[in-house]
Amino acid sequence: MITITPLQRQRSPENPFCSLSQRYLRIKSKMAAPMVCNHRGHFLKILHLLHGRPPFSRAFCDSFIAKSVKDLIGVVENVGKDFEAKAWIRGLRQHKGVTFLDVNDGSCAQDLQVVVKPQTVHNNSEFTFGGAIEVKGQIVKSQSKGQPIELLASSIHVTGACEAEAYPFKAKVRHPLKYTRQYPHLRSRTPINGALMRVRSSATLAVHNFFQDEGYVNVHTPVLTSSDCEGGGNLFRVQPSDDEKDDDDHFFGTPVYLLVSGQLQLETIACSHTKAYTFGPTFRAENSRTRRHLAEFYMVEGEIAFTKSLQDVTEVMEQFVKSVASAVYTKCSEDVQFISERTMEGTRNMWGIDLHSEHETFLVHHCGNIPVFVVDYPKDIKPFYARQNGDDKTAAAVDLLVPRIGELIGGSLREERLDVLQRRIQHSGLQDDYQWYLDLRRFGTVPHGGFGLGFERLLQFLLGVDHIRDVIPFPRFPGSCLL
Amino acid sequence: MITITPLQRQRSPENPFCSLSQRYLRIKSKMAAPMVCNHRGHFLKILHLLHGRPPFSRAFCDSFIAKSVKDLIGVVENVGKDFEAKAWIRGLRQHKGVTFLDVNDGSCAQDLQVVVKPQTVHNNSEFTFGGAIEVKGQIVKSQSKGQPIELLASSIHVTGACEAEAYPFKAKVRHPLKYTRQYPHLRSRTPINGALMRVRSSATLAVHNFFQDEGYVNVHTPVLTSSDCEGGGNLFRVQPSDDEKDDDDHFFGTPVYLLVSGQLQLETIACSHTKAYTFGPTFRAENSRTRRHLAEFYMVEGEIAFTKSLQDVTEVMEQFVKSVASAVYTKCSEDVQFISERTMEGTRNMWGIDLHSEHETFLVHHCGNIPVFVVDYPKDIKPFYARQNGDDKTAAAVDLLVPRIGELIGGSLREERLDVLQRRIQHSGLQDDYQWYLDLRRFGTVPHGGFGLGFERLLQFLLGVDHIRDVIPFPRFPGSCLL
Numbered sequence: 001m002i003t004i005t006p007l008q009r010q011r012s013p014e015n016p017f018c019s020l021s022q023r024y025l026r027i028k029s030k031m032a033a034p035m036v037c038n039h040r041g042h043f044l045k046i047l048h049l050l051h052g053r054p055p056f057s058r059a060f061c062d063s064f065i066a067k068s069v070k071d072l073i074g075v076v077e078n079v080g081k082d083f084e085a086k087a088w089i090r091g092l093r094q095h096k097g098v099t100f101l102d103v104n105d106g107s108c109a110q111d112l113q114v115v116v117k118p119q120t121v122h123n124n125s126e127f128t129f130g131g132a133i134e135v136k137g138q139i140v141k142s143q144s145k146g147q148p149i150e151l152l153a154s155s156i157h158v159t160g161a162c163e164a165e166a167y168p169f170k171a172k173v174r175h176p177l178k179y180t181r182q183y184p185h186l187r188s189r190t191p192i193n194g195a196l197m198r199v200r201s202s203a204t205l206a207v208h209n210f211f212q213d214e215g216y217v218n219v220h221t222p223v224l225t226s227s228d229c230e231g232g233g234n235l236f237r238v239q240p241s242d243d244e245k246d247d248d249d250h251f252f253g254t255p256v257y258l259l260v261s262g263q264l265q266l267e268t269i270a271c272s273h274t275k276a277y278t279f280g281p282t283f284r285a286e287n288s289r290t291r292r293h294l295a296e297f298y299m300v301e302g303e304i305a306f307t308k309s310l311q312d313v314t315e316v317m318e319q320f321v322k323s324v325a326s327a328v329y330t331k332c333s334e335d336v337q338f339i340s341e342r343t344m345e346g347t348r349n350m351w352g353i354d355l356h357s358e359h360e361t362f363l364v365h366h367c368g369n370i371p372v373f374v375v376d377y378p379k380d381i382k383p384f385y386a387r388q389n390g391d392d393k394t395a396a397a398v399d400l401l402v403p404r405i406g407e408l409i410g411g412s413l414r415e416e417r418l419d420v421l422q423r424r425i426q427h428s429g430l431q432d433d434y435q436w437y438l439d440l441r442r443f444g445t446v447p448h449g450g451f452g453l454g455f456e457r458l459l460q461f462l463l464g465v466d467h468i469r470d471v472i473p474f475p476r477f478p479g480s481c482l483l
Numbered sequence: 484m485i486t487i488t489p490l491q492r493q494r495s496p497e498n499p500f501c502s503l504s505q506r507y508l509r510i511k512s513k514m515a516a517p518m519v520c521n522h523r524g525h526f527l528k529i530l531h532l533l534h535g536r537p538p539f540s541r542a543f544c545d546s547f548i549a550k551s552v553k554d555l556i557g558v559v560e561n562v563g564k565d566f567e568a569k570a571w572i573r574g575l576r577q578h579k580g581v582t583f584l585d586v587n588d589g590s591c592a593q594d595l596q597v598v599v600k601p602q603t604v605h606n607n608s609e610f611t612f613g614g615a616i617e618v619k620g621q622i623v624k625s626q627s628k629g630q631p632i633e634l635l636a637s638s639i640h641v642t643g644a645c646e647a648e649a650y651p652f653k654a655k656v657r658h659p660l661k662y663t664r665q666y667p668h669l670r671s672r673t674p675i676n677g678a679l680m681r682v683r684s685s686a687t688l689a690v691h692n693f694f695q696d697e698g699y700v701n702v703h704t705p706v707l708t709s710s711d712c713e714g715g716g717n718l719f720r721v722q723p724s725d726d727e728k729d730d731d732d733h734f735f736g737t738p739v740y741l742l743v744s745g746q747l748q749l750e751t752i753a754c755s756h757t758k759a760y761t762f763g764p765t766f767r768a769e770n771s772r773t774r775r776h777l778a779e780f781y782m783v784e785g786e787i788a789f790t791k792s793l794q795d796v797t798e799v800m801e802q803f804v805k806s807v808a809s810a811v812y813t814k815c816s817e818d819v820q821f822i823s824e825r826t827m828e829g830t831r832n833m834w835g836i837d838l839h840s841e842h843e844t845f846l847v848h849h850c851g852n853i854p855v856f857v858v859d860y861p862k863d864i865k866p867f868y869a870r871q872n873g874d875d876k877t878a879a880a881v882d883l884l885v886p887r888i889g890e891l892i893g894g895s896l897r898e899e900r901l902d903v904l905q906r907r908i909q910h911s912g913l914q915d916d917y918q919w920y921l922d923l924r925r926f927g928t929v930p931h932g933g934f935g936l937g938f939e940r941l942l943q944f945l946l947g948v949d950h951i952r953d954v955i956p957f958p959r960f961p962g963s964c965l966l
Contacts, residue, residue: 474704
């Protein structure tokens with residue numbers, strides 16, 4: 001039996017996996033690798049994972065995956081070096097005696113210009129807008145404006161041409177975001193959607209980094225739930241596809257829905273780990289087809305035990321937004337710049353969706369078009385878990401309203417007093433479903449609070465993107481679930 | 484209108500948000516803050532987010548959230564400092580003239596010992612196992628063995644006692660993991676489940692760090708899908724809870740299921756960004772109640788364009804496992820040590836579940852109980868997208884088998900040849916559903932490959948945890964969907 005024990009700390013920086021391998025291998029006998037065995041008449045080659053192989057180094061890994069255009073572009077010091085670009089053609093210009101290709105590998109907004117001399121290639125017609133190529137050559141100083149370097153091709157292999165007639169994107173055309181939405185399997189190839197993908201990815205890491213740096217434990221709150229966070233409707237019901245219609249609770253033994261919010265589950269962990277966060281998909285079966293609603297969207301939720309004032313919660317909310325904004329604007333500055341230029345082209349003046357939204361808009365305007373916190377809402381319009389203030393009228397709840405978006409984050413202190421919470425739950429008629437939630441107050445209750453925000457709305461706010469369907473790779477909304 | 488533009492890089496380390504604030508505020512007029520307005524007869528206080536407030540500093544943030552026990556424990560240099568612990572009581576010993584409390588705030592496996600003299604507290608009976616306290620005092624050198632420091636209490640406030648009779652956990656009892664599973668809302672308070680939460684959280688960040696460091700773009704593949712990755716059954720069907728039973732496709736206009744694998748969606752992004760990964764929940768409506776199956780589990784999937792050999796894919800798989808293992812064993816060494824000691828107590832010899840599992844077990848045993856890669860499977864037992872080898876018999880597919888778990892990761896080269904893929908899809912009778920997938924080959928196809936693994940099985944493997952329900956906070960399986 002293999003023994004897996006913690007790494008000791010004497011690993012050397014040069015060989016970080018050495019101790020790990022030794023530990024893995026501590027008990028096993030020495031074997032030759034690779035070896036071969038025959039099973040069920042089929043030929044199976046068996047390679048050993050952690051035996052007889054050198055530990056990985058960066059160089060070993062890089063030997064088969066091309067260094068990306070991002071690492072290369074704009075750095076004059078790379079002149080004279082060999083490079084192999086593996087990328088898609090975004091631009092194509094034939095001149096007498098030379099062909100220019102603008103290629104992009106998705107690692108950054110910038111294209112790499114490839115210079116192809118006639119002797120390098122037999123048939124220029126193989127180059128197609130949208131086609132994929134592998135091109136080896138040397139980095140040279142660019143003769144053109146707009147980029148310091150370019151790649152002088154010595155050999156080119158077209159891995160896949162592109163059927164121009166059928167391809168929905170055309171060379172030199174700036175397709176509107178709305179147009180590209182029809183092609184969720186292809187739109188990430190357009191410059192604007194490609195940039196949005198990278199920003200979303202960086203923002204995702206920034207969310208995790210903020211919370212983990214602050215000592216929060218990550219919790220994968222479940223997608224499938226038998227609890228209904230706010231006691232409201234708009235739920236998606238889940239059942240096995242082969243279920244009999246009249247017996248649709250048999251799989252889990254209880255009706256199961258898609259998660260609306262992970263807050264209540266997150267509170268259970270905050271009540272043991274003090275600080276907890278979750279970041280994952282949540283669902284609304286609302287018939288809303290607006291520029292800020294989705295049926296499936298990502299929520300970020302944080303929960304903090306031993307927190308007594310709403311001000312404490314708003315501090316964390318503010319710090320969170322600033323931290324993610326700072327990370328995104330720093331790490332993806334070219335992409336953000338590019339997106340901003342595009343999204344600011346057409347100004348839009350249509351504000352808000354309904355009365356509530358108009359109200360938010362009014363407040364943001366009133367305060368000078370900056371983000372504002374609204375605190376201490378009337379208790380009756382807030383869910384049962386929001387902590388009542390001493391005035392018996394309001395709850396310690398807060399929303400952060402931002403320009404163009406309206407509500408970005410909602411937070412509250414949670415009712416930690418068992419008797420008050422019991423009354424609120426009874427008042428809502430939910431006493432049968434939330435005994436487990438009351439248990440958190442029964443066994444070592446603590447004052448606590450937290451907040452939740454829609455990740456897509458944060459991206460809209462940070463990037464000035466008008467429609468929510470452009471900041472999520474596969475948008476789901478009434479009437480549409482493509483792919 | 485507010486203008487949001489990328490941060491310039493002259494931010495100073497002391498004041499990382501300064502430029503950001505200035506940018507946000509560039510256009511707006513100066514306002515007094517905080518301000519008050521009256522809306523709908525309710526009193527609303529309005530605070531400004533990014534105006535008239537000092538930028539956050541770490542100290543500002545720490546002023547309201549207690550420094551954690553983790554930062555404190557085991558560091559003799561903290562002797563003489565003031566500290567406020569906010570934590571739950573895990574141990575309680577009354578001696579004449581002094582009470583010892585072991586308290587834990589979830590930040591680490593270790594408890595902090597609190598020494599309470601009679602003059603500090605009026606009524607010792609307020610201290611209960613599982614209760615929550617806030618205790619101020621001074622760090623002193625510990626008189627006891629087992630810890631270098633302890634907290635000498637000067638004031639104590641019990642925020643919540645614990646009803647001992649009803650509380651399912653008892654002092655000085657080591658509850659089996661199986662017992663704690665009955666209480667998903669409380670079990671994270673036990674030492675072993677608390678440690679598992681922290682390790683899962685660290686492993687989550689390690690997954691993101693591995694891919695992001697290697698230049699992969701994160702993709703939130705959708706939970707709701709109209710595609711069925713492998714053409715198989717075991718799907719969960721989704722519909723709004725208020726739907727009429729006989730018209731259950733009206734919401735999305737198409738039957739919608741929960742995601743089985745994000746691979747095909749991920750391929751669309753790899754075909755624009757070269758390297759892409761996803762990490763999120765996936766679902767199986769299988770009636771499997773084994774120690775390695777869940778109805779909802781987390782998958783990590785990576786996809787790499789311009790990859791031509793299966794060996795390239797296995798290199799990344801190996802590097803991934805080593806990277807996460809290294810991060811977890813380094814960052815959570817105490818927790819891993821603690822878990823290992825507990826999980827190794829009862830040895831278990833039951834291996835595998837079915838024939839396939841027995842087969843995997845055989846191979847792992849045969850190779851000396853180390854992880855093994857099995858490559859080049861018969862093509863007919865692999866899905867349509869696995870790339871055919873030249874022998875016309877096998878596919879370029881690989882599984883990584885590990886001791887105790889069986890299959891940990893599966894990978895393959897993907898069929899990038901349009902004509903071959905078309906035949907395979909037609910053979911499977913799926914031609915109507917996968918035109919979008921064929922488009923990826925029609926428009927600039929590239930050789931590519933990738934892999935996917937169950938995150939919970941990775942945790943089981945790394946930690947030696949026998950049952951999968953212990954490495955996920957809210958396990959879902961046939962007959963159970965608690966909370």
